[in-house]
Amino acid sequence: MARAPLIRLTQSGLYCEAGGFYIDPWRGVERAVITHAHSDHARRGSEAYLCAQSGVGVLRHRIGAGANIRGLPFGESFSMNGVNVSLHPAGHILGSAQVRVEHAGEVLVVSGDYKTTPDAACETFEPVPCHTFITESTFALPHYRWRPPEEVFGEIDAWWRANQRQGRTSVLFAYSLGKAQRVLAGVDASIGPIGVHGSVEPFLPLYRAEGIRLPDAVKVTPESLPDLKGRGLVVTPGSVQNTTWLQKLGPSSLAFASGWMAVRGARRRQALDRGFVLSDHADWAGLLDAIEATGAGRIGVTHGYSDTFVRYLREERALDAFVVPTRFSGEAATAKDEVEEGES
């Protein structure tokens, strides 16, 4: 007997008809389950939101104080019209969740964005057994392979120290939500003062409130500027490139922390001094490990190199893989584009 699919794609995004809710809808709906607070997943205008308990603060900051948001602790389940919904850590940013949907013995998991490498600023990814796994594919090509984060932070620290010796400010471009906090939690704060852009700063107390330990970091202002100039580390979104805001930091070394920096051409196209390969998405091996750990036989692929990845999963892994179209396409490839294209 053919059953209606548990989740299907509609004009507004992924929809669970039996449960009467959407996952990361693209426009306002009645009930929205949100994987995480990045703007390509969390849109304003829905009547009721459900997200992970630890993500409520950042989600509220993103979609407005008046929004009706309910937080659900990881692992606890919640029933909507007889459909069991539970949230499980995705390891992408603070409070990022995989959405597990169970109905009539069928289990489906929507990964949202995720990574399998450790991150001191958020919960660790947990594989969830399921029949169908809808995975992202931002970096689903074999040349994307992340080094252990402590190695990357070692490189960042060394770069910061070298800049200090030459009297240059270290400017590190990173998404204001997620990557910026991960960087703060990962660098050696004893090297010097740390400054953050105004779009990064509001998230710091929200992270600290969830027990994430972050070093002291000041907002870049005319008052804090003299202390940062020439010796500080400034964490800011890349949208400040070629602005007077950036010029005020004095002689600087510019770097971008992103998975795209794994490719030399991407690094060289932007006028950057350094590119640090640090991503909040899974790399090739991370994606394959995650898929295998779910034990799922049906794999939906979205958000990235979907076609290529589907072909690989079908031909080389004998999985029933299919493309789930999306309106968004992963992490912005240049530091400058990130705001226009939305974070991921």
Place this chain on the structure above:
Amino acid sequence: MKAFCRLFSVLDESNRTNDKIAAMRDYFESTPAGAASWALFFLTGKRLPALVKSKALRGWAAQLSGLPDWLVDESYAQVGDLAETVALILPEPEDAPLVALPLDEFIRNHLLPLRDWDTPMQFPFVREAWAGLDQRGRFVYNKLITGAFRVGVSRRLVVRALAELASVEPAVMEHRLMGNWQPSPEAFARLLSEDEGEANPARPYPFYLASPLEGGAEALGDIADWQAEWKWDGIRAQLIRRSGLVILWSRGEDIVSERFPEITREAARLPEGAVLDGEILCWRDDAPLPFNVLQTRIGRKKLTPKILEEAPAVFLAYDCLEVEGQDIRDLPLSRRRELLELLLPEGYAVDADRAILLGERLQAESWSALAELRAQSRSRGVEGLMLKRLASPYQAGRVKGDWWKWKIDPFFIDAVMIYAQAGHGRRAGLHTDYTFAVWDGEDLVPIAKAYSGLTDEEIRRLDNWIKQHTRERHGPVRIVEPQQVFELHFEGLARSTRHRSGLAVRFPRIARWRTDKQPREADTLEGVQALLEQPQQ
């Protein structure tokens, strides 16, 4: 190998001149001469021939990484660079003992032996090298064995770093580096503390390069202080007659003596200890032949009597750098010119048997009279004028102020883009190599390939358009819908039987993206042919 890879990374990533120079100086100071000599070899743009075929490299990488070929190709398409793709997808090594080898030893043991084997037998060597290198080491290695190693540093900066280290002027270091410099510990040590007595008789002087003159010549002051010559469209070259030898160097620092036997034969009659600066041209009946004729002399493996007959070459001398074994580069041009005329007493009257000619010095009373001469450039087959200050010494490299090239305005046409291909290096992954066509009736005939002239922003926009308007793909080449019109400029135009259009263009570049034009408004082949007859304005 490790220090060299680290140096490569700094040079590749840094945008700052001073950081690059400091990194090179530190490297050369702290590295044994054998390794340093190889590093210098590569930094100055010299390359080993390709030892391994790219296709083989891709296949081996797929095999070792357990990935299907098509997926490796997908990665390659994204990365835009095969050596890099391979380095990124190979399985992580356990440890990387080969990284610790000095560069010269690494090259001797792991690169040069590849020359002796055919492709299947090369695999064990390559596999062993990969197994012993980290990711960065593999990238550098892949670049070296495919003959594609390039470093983000100009020769000028390398020379500056070495000059600082040796405490000599950059021009002196440039001179020490000239010629067919080969890596060895001795050669490197000699660079840093040269005993002048040991100088190699074949070594050329650094070329003095002119800068383009923007605006009018009046700004140069009194015309009486200047020497004017035609600007020839040939191969800049230096003719050396020393120690009983004749050596002809091209500006690219290749010895081209054997390519031009008529020139070297005649040069043997020059007095011992003479060095001339000039231009190699193909020449007939008192006039130069187009550059594509000269190309037939360079491209061929063997010179046949037919080619020698169809493309007779001459060396047109316009400066003299050494007389009777003395370096006279510090003398003013006016004096050097006198000495040159003494060396070539027959002047520039051409007769059929002469292959070394004296470059003509143009006579004009005023800048406006000279501008009239310049207007004849196109009909004379030259690119414009050279203006050289009579008081100027012969300097090294592109030093502004005393030598100017006053070129005629380029040709320009509107053409339609028909093919696109991805670039390499900085623009890897973006389509930056374009082929343009003009109308021949209802057909578009390719007329030129051009790489440069667009801004980074335009390149990105065009790249996007190309990806969405590809009709067909043939390997790396995309056939695109013929919709985009570009204004192309080029320096020269000649008839050619080797091109479908029957025309060969020289130095084409993109001047403007004509988004305001429809493809039908692009030029016709007839129109371009008509430019051949057009006098220069």
